[in-house]
Amino acid sequence: MRAPLRWVLWDVKDTLLKVRASVGEQYCKESERVGLSLSPAEVEAAFLQAYRHHSKKYPNYGVAQGLDGQTWWMAVVRVTFSQCGVQDPALLNTMAHNLYHNFSNAENWEVFPDSNKTLERCSSLGLKLGVVSNFDSRLEGILRVCGLLSHFSFVITSEQACVAKPSPAIFKQALQKCGVPAASVAHVGDHYVKDYIASRYVGINGFLLDRHHKHDQTDVPREHRLSSLEELLAKLQQHME
Structure with missing residues (x-):
């Protein structure tokens, strides 16, 4: 029975639900706020590479290695933009912090x-x-x-x-x-x-x-x-x- x-x-x-726009588009929108002009396709490719690397090296947001989701995601963002030629640590940190919090907003998600x-x-x-x-x-x-x-x-x-x-x-x-x-x-x-x-x-x-x-x-x-x-x-x- x-x-x-x-x-x-x-x-x-x-x-x-799903992400409303591509990661490349959303990351580029953030980079424009700090005066940068980047290619969404290039940023998307860099993100995928950074995401795969961090997922393999620090699986599940690195919780077993003492990390947390915010630390993990901000590192992914910094590596993504670094691969696109952004080297200013202050800019990288600002964009990483903003993007982590932006993805908590309803406008970035589509139900x-x-x-x-x-x-x-x-x-x-x-x-x-x-x-x-x-x-x-x-x-x-x-x-x-x-x-x-x-x-x-x-x-x-x-x-x-x-x-x-x-x-x-x-x-x-x-x-x-x-x-x-x-x-x-x-x-x-x-x-x-x-x-x-x-x-x-x-x-x-x-x-x-x-x-x-x-x-x-x-x-x-x-x-x-x-x-x-x-x-x-x-x-x-x-x-x-």
Whole structure:
């Protein structure tokens, strides 16, 4: 007999909301404020290189090495602009500080049109909602200014949890908060490994959101796939019957 569904856990970035403009564009907008003129394409490429390097050297915002999200992100910004020829330490620090705080503002994020409605419908079915996200400590504030925070009973970030998806440990922390067996919990996210595979590994009912039809993995059955959040309710109701 199938366990009745009680909770839905959510990824956030690229599931419920997305960055409104490219990193290159947003970084260049900040650089213009201090009198610099840089190429968004060049800045984007430098950012991706800096981000990958720091993610490999200091995974999960470097929390295991004594760093935190703000320190980690400001270092990524400084390296990004350094690679684009900016060498003034004061300028680098100013832009790094401003950008870290800018990404806490609602105007830099776009909530997907189906997000609020789906969260409301989940709650109307009697389901409780939580967040499990590979994000830093700004996430709760971002959800608040984007009008999403009130939907959730708890928010777990990888910085706070000191462990990141796809580790089973972060999902086990979420299950402790839910207080029900994994079979009574669903998880919705857009990443094949970090969201779908990882949640199903611990027994959670994982759903893979594929808004742009980029996932072609043959081991994800149709009933676990979503091309939009509007498809979720019917699939959750099947687990509640």
